[in-house]
Amino acid sequence: MAKKNAFYAQSGGVTAVINASACGVIETARAYPDHINKVYAGHNGIIGALTEDLIDISQESSATIAALKHTPGGAFGSCRYKLRSFEENQREYERLVQVFRAHNIGYFFYNGGGDSQDTAHKVSQISQTMGYPITCIGIPKTVDNDLPFTDCSPGFGSVAKYIAVSTQEASLDLASMCETSTKIFIMEVMGRHAGWIAASGALARCEAGDPPHIIVFPEIVFDRPAFLEKVKQSVKDHGYCVIVISEGARNPDGTFLADSGGKDAFGHTQLGGVAPFVANMIKGELGYKYHWAVADYLQRAARHVASAMDVEHAYAVGKAAVEFAIAGKNAVMPTIVRNPGEAYSWTIGEANLAAVANVEQMMPRDYISDCGFDITAACRDYLLPLIQGEAPPPYENGIPVVARLKKIKVEKVLNSHFSV
Amino acid sequence: MAKKNAFYAQSGGVTAVINASACGVIETARAYPDHINKVYAGHNGIIGALTEDLIDISQESSATIAALKHTPGGAFGSCRYKLRSFEENQREYERLVQVFRAHNIGYFFYNGGGDSQDTAHKVSQISQTMGYPITCIGIPKTVDNDLPFTDCSPGFGSVAKYIAVSTQEASLDLASMCETSTKIFIMEVMGRHAGWIAASGALARCEAGDPPHIIVFPEIVFDRPAFLEKVKQSVKDHGYCVIVISEGARNPDGTFLADSGGKDAFGHTQLGGVAPFVANMIKGELGYKYHWAVADYLQRAARHVASAMDVEHAYAVGKAAVEFAIAGKNAVMPTIVRNPGEAYSWTIGEANLAAVANVEQMMPRDYISDCGFDITAACRDYLLPLIQGEAPPPYENGIPVVARLKKIKVEKVLNSHFSV
Structure with missing residues (x-):
């Protein structure tokens, strides 16, 4: 050649x-x-x-x-x-x-x-x-892990680890506060169409009953009464409730929950932010004090973990x-x-x-529990190897320390300018 | 004794x-x-x-x-x-x-x-x-670093490190995307009254011109025209703009920016979320595509970093x-x-x-730059030692791995019940 x-x-x-x-x-x-x-x-x-x-x-x-x-x-x-x-x-x-x-x-x-x-x-x-x-x-x-044919997509394992670690840490925080203050923590994660990132929140668990207590997938239509019932039960059982929710969580009519929010001060529909939307829903229906996080770029840029x-x-x-x-x-x-x-x-x-x-490769239905708010053992077996090992x-x-490239440009040889 | x-x-x-x-x-x-x-x-x-x-x-x-x-x-x-x-x-x-x-x-x-x-x-x-x-x-x-008499408050250094690392990482992500997509990243941080946590975003910088480009402190009244001008200038100079904003950012009348938002679907005033509020302001005034993150508990629980x-x-x-x-x-x-x-x-x-x-110990005025959107060299000298070293x-x-305590209760000896 x-x-x-x-x-x-x-x-x-x-x-x-x-x-x-x-x-x-x-x-x-x-x-x-x-x-x-x-x-x-x-x-x-x-x-x-x-x-x-x-x-x-x-x-x-x-x-x-x-x-x-x-x-x-x-x-x-x-x-x-x-x-x-x-x-x-x-x-x-x-x-x-x-x-x-x-x-x-x-x-x-x-x-x-x-x-x-x-x-x-x-x-x-x-x-x-x-x-x-x-x-x-x-x-x-x-990061979405939705490419076909490959067992996993490079980029996903690190987001999964970030979400698992962050969910574990925030859950320990919430557990400390729930007696007299916040009872609900909602973590919004990426994955508009596929629930792989949301699923990885479950890897925060070491023992049965550990948080997160609820995972909301984009593949499963959001069942509001069942969701609220599960929140209530979790607070009753554990004193608090940790929720990992995909930004792509959907209403029965196919619209995004995140788009169901109100208008901002400028009269625009509030874009993004399914976490604050669901937080307000819980506060309104059940009265619990909440905290929520939207990690956004932090999750997919978190090379440190x-x-x-x-x-x-x-x-x-x-x-x-x-x-x-x-x-x-x-x-x-x-x-x-x-x-x-x-x-x-x-x-x-x-x-x-x-x-x-x-x-696009979605979560198979048998990776999601019957109730629709958790993963199955098969899913855990699939996910766990992908977050193994630290590479700080x-x-x-x-x-x-990050690479600082010189980025020296190759001299242009074409006379013509091309605009995209 | x-x-x-x-x-x-x-x-x-x-x-x-x-x-x-x-x-x-x-x-x-x-x-x-x-x-x-x-x-x-x-x-x-x-x-x-x-x-x-x-x-x-x-x-x-x-x-x-x-x-x-x-x-x-x-x-x-x-x-x-x-x-x-x-x-x-x-x-x-x-x-x-x-x-x-x-x-x-x-x-x-x-x-x-x-x-x-x-x-x-x-x-x-x-x-x-x-x-x-x-x-x-x-x-x-x-985490707020607002206790008096002590040079710093234990808990703050780790949040500061988390914010510095996260700002660095998200900035590298944004810099990659800005040519054809997102130009603004807004990171909302804790610190309702004191701007120490927001200030620590500046530690993401290695060289002059590195992000973040704007820091919004609770100690400085939010100057909307000056802020928007700075956003515009940053996008012009760098192609993008990274903003670290305190949840306690305030309007001239003393109210929180975060409370200036709209109503949610339930008619409640949208609580929290100065990041989405400012994102919408930038979109409305300057038209830039944005991303925003609210780390919330993640920042103060991030023991891993x-x-x-x-x-x-x-x-x-x-x-x-x-x-x-x-x-x-x-x-x-x-x-x-x-x-x-x-x-x-x-x-x-x-x-x-x-x-x-x-x-409460606020940021001294000489730790904040004259323009009000950055820290001074004195502030950097103060902050830098507090984020040194890793302890994974x-x-x-x-x-x-986290401690799993048995939490065996001491036998009660008092007959009387006391409710708080």
């Missing part, structure tokens, strides 16, 4: 470990100098390719690249930008080929969730549609992507495969990008 | 390290068996004393007591209950003496913030007013309280004293409970 440059970019909502995948890609590419010349990162995902906005990673030291492994966020900038089909927007594909050719790019590594794998799939078709040969590998990432297993997975899919490309594979995505057996072990598998794109970053001045 | 039992209790909002103070009290008391017989913990603070609801700590193993050092929340239950004055409620004081006498209690250790030190002070007067000799020592604790210095302080004030009592001191509270000099070092000092009670708990099954 002729020696070409590689393009790597990050796409969609970022995670605590997406840079560990970047580290896997870059370190592995550097280990194959006979195959891959330089790695160029797209500044802000595919937009970097379209606008010829490329970061020359060869200018970054090994130490900086190694530090990506413990740096949250997307070091090269991400984007929410979906390529339309070739028929709809041929102009974009022509531009991509123009940029790839100008910079001798023969490898395309795209690190993202379902939408991003769709983009990777579309780019992989350039070889046929446009006659420009490019090896195209998707790299899985999403990342799962070591997740970091390992994230690095491995980045490494595998490069190895796949060098082995001549194309239009595939490395996956995490859980081996059979009692003790958790895993290997790398692969999935075709065509099959991955735009498919180094600290300096009391805060984590 | 005759051998007496000791009473220890936790009061007010709990912290990530209040149990480290408990550990300091108990381990030190056990080291002086000639002076202190058993330690009884009040179940739910002073209420445990009033209702004769006592936990026999002598039944807990050394390993369990040692584990308190890495267990957040209040292991013995806390309370929000303020003793009224002797004149107003003589009945309560008579009951306390009854319980103390029945259980041979000669030491009273009360672990809490300003209100709790007021309770400790009132109990200390029992010797004079009721003729029952009791040695009474307050132990400082509060506690400051090692804070854990050390918390243990030390617990230990000092017992040493003070044995040395014959009374009606005092151990304090943290910062030694002069470039490098941070500290010793234990003492303050009179009479002077401590109900005094042990983990099992992916989550922190």
Whole structure:
């Protein structure tokens, strides 16, 4: 194979470990100098390719690249930008080929969730549609854990650990306060369509009866009377009630609970915030004093409490992507495969990008308890390995050390400007 | 000194390290068996004393007591209950003496913030007013860092570290997303009257220009036009804007911004949530897409990312309280004293409970920048030592190991029931 440059970019909502995948890609590419010349990162995902906005990673030291492994966020900038089909927007594909050719790019590594794998799939078709040969590998990432074919999505394990740890800690706080003060704690978590993150709150439990007492999934229609009854019973049994609720909790009519709130001072419908909505519902119906938290970005950026297993997975899919490309594979995505057996072990598998794109993997019904407010033992068995191990970053001045990239831009060679 | 039992209790909002103070009290008391017989913990603070609801700590193993050092929340239950004055409620004081006498209690250790030190002070007067000799020592604790006389309050350093780390991590996330999506991240933090916690967001910075870009303090009246201008400028300069805002941010008329929100679906004024309020203000005025987080209990319970210095302080004030009592001191509270000099070092000092009670220590004006939206170098110098060092708990099954107490109750000997 002729020696070409590689393009790597990050796409969609970022995670605590997406840079560990970047580290896997870059370190592995550097280990194959006979195959891959330089790695160029797209500044802000595919937009970097379209606008010829490329970061020359060869200018970054090994130490900086190694530090990506413990740096949250997307070091090269991400984007929410979906390529339309070739028929709809041929102009974009022509531009991509123009940029790839100008910079001798023969490898395309795209690190993202379902939408991003769709983009990777579309780019992989350039070889046929446009006659420009490019090896195209998707790299899985999403905190929502909703990618198909892979046993789990890198990024999820660390959010799951954050939610489990935070739920445990906040529950201990609430238990101390409930005699004379707050009786309800509500933790709102991400996962608009899939309840995997909400489910991970259950991992806070060590013994039966431990909090959380209620989990609200987006997959199960919110049953208000049953919910309120369960809150009441929990306060009766334990003196308090800890609730983990998905931002995607839904009314029977399919609308989000979070959108049922009132108007703000400007007359806008209050966006987001299912936690305060449910808190007010409980206060109104049962009279209990409450506290609520919305962790938002904190949960998916919490590299300081990342799962070591997740970091390992994230690095491995980045490494595998490069190895796949060098082995001549194309239009595939490395996956995490859980081996059979009692003790958790895993290997790398692969999935075709065509099959991955735009498919969402929800919680199976048998991972949710009959009552709809808890997980089953099977779900716990699935989740538990994913939060194992700690991988704390180094600290300096009391805060984590993060990679500080030089981000030297590749000189533009195209005269034409392209706007997205 | 005759051998007496000791009473220890936790009061007010709990912290990530209040149990480290408990550990300091108990381990030190056990080291002086000639002076202190058993330690009884009040179940739910002073209420445990009033209702004769006592936990026999002598039944807990050394390993369990040692584990308190890495267990957040209040292991013995806390309370929000303020003793009224002797004149107003003589009945309560008579009951306390009854319980103390029945259980041979000669030491009273009360672990809490300003209100709790007021309770400790009132109990200390029992010797004079009721003729029952009791040695009474307050132990400082509060995440708000608003206790007077002490250089800092145990509990604060760990919240400060949590806020600094979380702000750093969320900022890296936002920086990745800002090109095509979210441009604003708002982090709401505790501290209704004092801005110490908000100030600690600034410790997320390594270099000039690093986020957060705006800090909103409760001590400074919220200047809406200046705030919006600063948001706009930050987005212009950096592409995004990170805001750390105190829940106690105030309008010019003294009302809380958080109370300026709309009504919820039940017609109640939306309580709490200055972050969503300000987010909507920015969206309405400037049109930027936002994310916001309200960490609530997560910040004060986050033992997993506690400051090692804070854990050390918390243990030390617990230990000092017992040493003070044995040395014959009374009606005092151990304090943290910062030694002069470039490098941070500290010793234990003492303050009179009479002077401590109900005094709040706000941010000095020269710790806040002239513009009112940042801290000064002097403030950074003050804060930085308090978040130094990591003291992670042990983990099992992916989550922190916490103390599981047997909580064996001391047999009640009084016939009379007392309701609070």
